[in-house]
Amino acid sequence: MIKTLVKPVPSQLSSFLSDHKVYARTYALLVALYGFSFLPFLRVAQISESLLVLLFLGLLALGNRHSPIRQVLVRDPVFRIMLLFTVFLAGARAWYALSLPVDLEPNTRDMRYYLKPFMVIILATGLALQPINRAWQLLLIGWAGLLVYLGLNFDAHEWQRALAGRRVDFGIHNAQHTGLFFGSSLLALICFAPRFLMRARSPVGFALLALPLLASITLAFEGTLAAQTRAVWLGLVASIVILVILLASQVRKRHWNPKVLLGSAVGLVIVLTAIFVALHSLKTVEHRVNASEINLEDFLAPPSEHGNPKTSSGVRLYSWRVALGWISERPLAGWGAGTVDDKIDQSNFFDRWFKGFGHLHNSYFETLYAHGLIGTGLLCALIVWIGIATWRCFRTGNMPLDVFVFAFSYFGFWLVINMFESYIIYSTGQYMNALIVGFIYTFYLSSRVTEKAHEH
Structure with a gap:
């Protein structure tokens, strides 16, 4: 009797996911909450982010296998690259446990920061479920x-x-x-x-x-x-x-x-x-x-225990030079996210002032140090693909000119500023990247969903 009155939880979730209108509106509401509340109400944004991840995973695991959006997502290059990157992180974590010195231990929370590009496709999915003119x-x-x-x-x-x-x-x-x-x-x-x-x-x-x-x-x-x-x-x-x-x-x-x-x-x-x-x-x-005051000698000369650059530019160049040595020691899989703070603290090349920062002020060096050439290569592949998808979407008439121009202008802006700050490991950079690139990628994702729907 009870079995006939109460549906199992997976069945209830499947029913919710199969109701396209309710699911799409719920997804859109959470996307809006995430986009709006990050600065004024951070806790609301964090809860919205968690619920968005659950909705996205629910769509993949329990959604209708024949729905256009699900068929597009499981084959989408952004999703697949990030899936590969997740597998890499899991394998690398095991490797770090075997090979790193005992005083260096990667931080799980910091490793999760590098999974934040998943939010690009999560937000784009929510927008792709709506009419495309609502993306703005x-x-x-x-x-x-x-x-x-x-x-x-x-x-x-x-x-x-x-x-x-x-x-x-x-x-x-x-x-x-x-x-x-x-x-x-x-x-x-x-x-x-x-x-x-x-x-x-x-x-x-x-x-x-x-x-x-x-x-x-x-x-x-x-x-x-x-x-x-x-x-x-x-x-x-x-x-x-x-x-x-x-x-x-x-x-x-x-x-x-x-x-x-x-x-x-x-x-x-x-x-x-x-x-x-x-x-x-x-x-x-x-x-x-x-x-x-930029002094290239701080970058080109070998690090010295007597080196003590005072300007912000000098500090960056000097720290990057030191980081190159660390990267060369473990070039393939890196040292793991969250260990650079300890490396800086243990180093004799920096004074107390710089040791208080705990990062390298450069997303590229930060990623190479943490995840080596393999992890960095996967994230670079993600960037390249999004650029290709944007170009293709515009060429096929599925992306307006102003969005296309904004997309590549923003890519240039993002690539430059990350040379001088490690935005990739901060929630501010992760949020801005998800919001804007998610908006841009919506046009490609939406066009693919439309094509798939017409095939049916």
């Missing part, structure tokens, strides 16, 4: 979360310092991570501004849309300047160069009106220049750039 809502939700965070943590004195050209971080870990948030937001706002303004149906509507857009760009611009992170500035320069090259290449192919494009470009330059001058940012940039 994720970026708006993320921006709204940043605004709410700034409102809840408003500090008039800190904003006065920012406007006066002082370096601030608004409480987002540190200034380098603040620069990541505002720099990424600025790039997205610039790339998608035309799409946003084209929604206007009248001059009044245009003004109503242009004002909040201009305010958002101004805020993102000032936040990027206030963080005074040179790597972010360099990343934005690289992304703008990529943006201009991609747009110029498309002008010839699409035969757009050069006057319209030129006018848009000039207008954008005027707006950004006006903001730049109004905020007295020239002195800020000049001061920050002049503070950078």
